[in-house]
Amino acid sequence: MVAVLAMTTTFSWLSLEDHRSPRPRDSETVAIDPSTSPPASVDRESLQAAIDTAVEECRGVWEAQEQPLQAAAVSLAQWQLHVDAMNQLVADEITFAQATAFWEQTRVQAADNVTAFTEADSGYVASDPSCPTPVVPDGIVVDTEALTACEDGIEVRDQALDAARVSIRTWHHHVIDMDLLRAGKLSPELALELWRRYWRQGVEELAAYREQLGRAEQESCAGA
Numbered sequence: 001m002v003a004v005l006a007m008t009t010t011f012s013w014l015s016l017e018d019h020r021s022p023r024p025r026d027s028e029t030v031a032i033d034p035s036t037s038p039p040a041s042v043d044r045e046s047l048q049a050a051i052d053t054a055v056e057e058c059r060g061v062w063e064a065q066e067q068p069l070q071a072a073a074v075s076l077a078q079w080q081l082h083v084d085a086m087n088q089l090v091a092d093e094i095t096f097a098q099a100t101a102f103w104e105q106t107r108v109q110a111a112d113n114v115t116a117f118t119e120a121d122s123g124y125v126a127s128d129p130s131c132p133t134p135v136v137p138d139g140i141v142v143d144t145e146a147l148t149a150c151e152d153g154i155e156v157r158d159q160a161l162d163a164a165r166v167s168i169r170t171w172h173h174h175v176i177d178m179d180l181l182r183a184g185k186l187s188p189e190l191a192l193e194l195w196r197r198y199w200r201q202g203v204e205e206l207a208a209y210r211e212q213l214g215r216a217e218q219e220s221c222a223g224a
Contacts, residue, residue, distance in 0.1 A: 153219030
């Protein structure tokens with residue numbers, strides 16, 4: 001297995017920050033900005049206009065999630081292939097030579113793809129995205145379906161990003177270890193021990209990511 005780790009590649013030392021996803025505000029407790037809040041006697045048309053404006057802001061958050069989600073998909077596709085090859089190897093479903101060929105595929109731009117996700121995700125979090133939710137007074141009937149759909153979808157997609165961060169962090173550590181092993185800065189014994197741990201983590205974390213991603217793909221924010 002040590003030979004597996006010593007792939008012919010050099011990866012950059014990267015840092016992957018642990019971010020916590022922003023969450024849409026609670027529709028029961030968060031009012032719209034006082035500067036734009038309608039008076040107590042607001043009519044239905046004015047409140048609907050405020051809700052429609054909130055929907056547009058939510059769609060902006062939805063669109064901002066696209067880049068980190070896409071970057072995560074690229075990076076984790078490589079990690080999935082890497083882990084799957086090990087799964088098949090230990091199950092005697094493929095030969096060592098076949099597993100090595102799969103591992104060779106995963107090394108191509110692996111570090112760059114981790115970096116691409118880190119940068120996209122950091123930019124998304126730094127933008128402090130939020131989905132404002134106007135409070136609807138009793139007695140006024142307005143259409144909040146689009147707003148609710150966007151809020152729910154954004155939250156589920158943030159959960160997919162949370163799962164992606166966890167899984168990519170593990171993949172990143174393994175990429176670093178392979179580089180250290182090649183440079184003679186990590187012993188084969190320790191490299192093997194670490195790989196076994198990351199492989200097992202990878203199986204669980206990738207499954208969690210796929211589950212969250214599947215949920216996210218069922219969501220919609222109409223017009224986004």
